[in-house]
Amino acid sequence: MSIDAGQPGISWFLQLRAHIDGSLIHLRSDGDAGWALLIRAGALFLEGSTSTMPLALDMEDTASLTDGSWHSLALTATAAGSKIFLDGYQCFSTTGDLSPDGCGPGSELLADPGSGIEIRNLATHEGVLSPADILALSPAPTPLIEFAAARLSDYDVSELSELTAGTIFARYRVRGPGQHGTILAAGGGGTEQLNLSVTAEGIEYKVLGRRGQWRTFTAHGHWDQGHWHDVVVRVGHGAVQIYVDGYLEAHLPGQAFFGAVGSLDEVVIGQDTSGSRLFGEVRNAALFSSVLNDSQIKKLSSVTPLDTQCLFDAGFHDSISYRIPSLITLKSGVVVAGADQRETIANDSPNSINFTIRRSFDGGLTWGDLQTVLTYPGHGAKGASVIDSCVVQDRRTGRLVVLIDHFPGGIGQPNAEAGLGVDEKGHYILHDSQGVTYTWNEDGSVTDSDGAPTPYRVSERGDVTVTEDGQESPGGNVFLADGEDPNQTLLTARTCYLQMIYSDDDGETWSAPINLNQDVKEEWMSFCGTSPGTGVQLRSGRLVIPIYYNGDHKRHFSAAVVYSDDGGTTWKRGKSPNDGRLFEGREIDSRTLDTEAAATHEATLIERADGSLLMLMRNQHPSGKVAVAVSTNGGETWGDVSFAQEITEIFCQPNAVPWPSEDCPERVIFANASQMRPYRGRGVLRLSEDGGRTWIASRTFNPAHYVYQCMTILPDGTLGLLWEREMQGLYFSRIPRAWIEAAKI
Incomplete structure (x- = not known):
């Protein structure tokens, strides 16, 4: 087993089985530092401190650990941070060093299982186990029943009759496009009452309800090209989830499993209960009495792990929270990651919030310590703030430009006053x-x-x-x-200020903030601020930053852009797509907008090969889809607003980045939180090969907590993704092109 001996650190591996919340392991030191890993509310929770920071990590995505099944757990720890793995795949990370070196002299890891919790095979490994090593150590989940024939025995059928939750796994292929059929079916009393099929619509799972109505759950897509696919139906916790090839494709409310089949007496594979066979074959299948987690499902499909490092989290540099990622790869190859540092409370403005960065000089493999770039006086809810950074580089000069919102103490978007707050020269x-x-x-x-x-x-x-x-x-x-x-x-003045800072040395030193309100804000606006993430530099050299603002009705917003043709020396604001827009039979404009259904909020930009500028916008239109507008003059005016039918919108910040190649110059990746669960979550990356005109494939990156994100193409061509769980921190993941390309199959 390979361990990177060049990287100091330590790893621990263990297996656990829990029926109740309680303690698992803890590390004690001779000093005040030390930590404990617990199960709290069914999920992992890390509390305590290292020598440099407090720890209070709520790993909410690991819920349901008290299911009575065996799970594997691994931790790796270095001075650069620590990572936690559940059932073979990374589930969380922290900037804290959980190693004995990070906690002080006399540190020792001890198993401390609470009542109702078992721990076995606890082992310490000197050095850092790789994700592949940890996956190899982690056993696959044990099925209740494996199919050895087309029909289960009567005894095995009876084992399923009372299961109201659990998991179905099958590996299948059809013989080519248009050939479909049943993967698995179950019935009772001569009536089919449960069916899992591959159809022209995708993967369909349906169960006959007590009132004689079929409850149908569908993952839309095309998995009928003749390739082998793994399909998993996970039923529990009030939902049916359908996975294909280890990735979540549908999360659907409702719960129906074998226990819903009246007088269950038949379970078949590769055919329905009447004997009509799948146009293909099922190679192997299994049924689990437990509701498998995301890691266990990935293990069944041999998914290659992605590596993630926490860059900013609760306790890092004594701050309670970090949010709102920005990320850019500079012409020099330096990668700069930005974040809101929320010192004492986690809220948006009004709050004491600083703009901070970390930089990488090796393509995101390692990161320097935190740099505080912009800070204002005050603390807590009364503190002045900067919030929502948006980054762009003038690649002609190398200047890194950041636009950001500033609020005075006690002021935020909801209570800001209308006005500019500056004179014609930008003086306060x-x-x-x-x-x-x-x-x-x-x-x-x-x-x-x-x-x-x-x-x-x-x-x-x-x-x-x-x-x-x-x-x-x-x-x-x-x-x-x-x-x-x-x-x-x-x-x-108690209003919002759009400000610019810049660096001419790859983020090492920065200018003082420069007010832009005098050029881009109107007296009738109380808020005019960035859409956080990334701007673009057009081929013409123009710098373009997405913004949004309100008007006479403070709760309704309109997206637009500000642009500079002189490297950021001067800025202008373009029209909004809402200016002159026909909406529900009337012409609207951004100043008098009075309906949230027409509002457009945070946005992201892409320049297409034909020179047009694509804007994808957060909104609350009843369609539930991301809003789209196109400009043919660099953001000065916009065409009609439409909606991308392939992209779900749950009122959360979007981000997009071009990822071109020689054979596909208009490849674009789009990311957003795409489902309310009921929290904002299910981060999905989507692929377009025609500049965002159509979206041909998607893949769930994180099926649970996921909110804002920012992407960049790293020097080696890998996609860098900086994303947040909202309350826990900001995480950096490196994603190879093959990861999203595989979603096209």
Whole structure:
């Protein structure tokens, strides 16, 4: 078994069986550091601390560990972070170093099973086991019944008669397109009541309900080309899930299994109960009395593991939360990952939020420590903030440009006031408690509305100094929440500011923030901010960043772009697709928009081979599909809004990136959270080979918690994906082209 001896660290492997929540293992040290791995609410939970950070990792996606079945568990730990594997596949990771070196002298791992929990085969491995090593150590789940003939014995049938939950596995092929039929069927009293088939629509699983109506569950797709496919039907926890070749293809509410078949007396494979056979063959099949998890299903199909590293998570640099990923590969090959650092509470603005980055110099294999790029005064819910970074590089000059939203203390999107908050030069307009306005000049001086000097000076950080009769006194900070500082004198306008920062050395050093409101925001907008993730540089050299904003009705938003033709020196805002749009028989515009059904929110951009610009938009239209618009003039105006019928929309940020090759110059990858479960989740990557005009294949990347994401093409041609679980952290995964190409089969 290979261990990367060049990478220091440690690995642990064990098997567990649990019927109840409780403790599993813990690591004690001579000092205050140490951690415990528990089962809490049926899922893994890591708590304690390393020498550098606290740990409170709720691994919610590992739920149902108290099912009484044996599971394998592995941990790898290095100074770069630690990874947790369940049943052979990585389920979570953390920036914390869980190794003895990371927790201090005297550290020792001990098994600590609680009542109702068994642990066996606990082993320590010096060095880091590879994902392949861990998969090899992890046994496949044990079936209740395997099919050795076309029909189960009466005894085996009786074993199934009371199962209301469980899993069906079958490996099948048909003889070619258009040839379909039944994979598995069951009946009782001479009536077929359960059927699993491959059809022209995809994979269909149906069960005859008590009221004589068929309950039908379908995974739409084409798995009839003559290839071997694994199909898994997972029934439990209120849903039917259909997997093909180890990946989730459908998650459908409802629960129906063999226990729903009245007087069950027949289970057949490769045919229905009348004897009509599949136009192909079933090579092997098995039935499980347990509801297999995602890892166990992947193990059945020998899915190659993907490697994921946590880049930002709760406790990292003493922060409670990180959200909102941005990611870019620079012309130099440096990869820059950005995140909101939410210091004390996990909420959006109003909150104390900083913009932070980590950089990789080897294509995302290893990462430098956190850099705080942009921060404003204040803490907690009253702190000033920056939020929602969007990145683009001018590849002519190498300049890395970030647009980001800034809010003063106590202000966020819901309570921001309308207005620009700056003068025509981008200088902040300040006001005192009586509403008298002033201008904060570049040299730190403050002038009144007539341009006359005042006794105020403001530092770059926003601290006010008042000079009267030759004496200086503190005057608060202009960015803080109103009333937060007893010395308060002047404040910025309580609105949203679109700002730009830039780096000319691959993210090592950064400019001060530059206000853009004077060029791109209107007085009637209270919010005008980025669509986080990535912008694009067009072949013309134009930089284009997606934004969205509100109008007279603050709760309704419209997507648009801002663009620069001089490398970010000046910016303009284009029209929104909602300006002049015909919607439900009337013409609407972005200022007076009064219906959420026509609203468009965060968006992502792709330049096509013909020079047109594609925008894919978050929305709440009743269609439940991602909104689409196309511009032929670089984002200045847009055509009609339509909806991508292949892409489900659950009101969550999208991201897309071109991934061209010589044989497919318009290959595009799109990613979003595609299903409410009821939380936002099921991250799906989709493939287009015609610039986003059609979407020909998709693959579920993470079937459970998954919210925002950002993608980039790494120097070696691999896809880099930085994604979030919303509450736990941001994770970086490297995805080979073959992973998505396989979804076309």
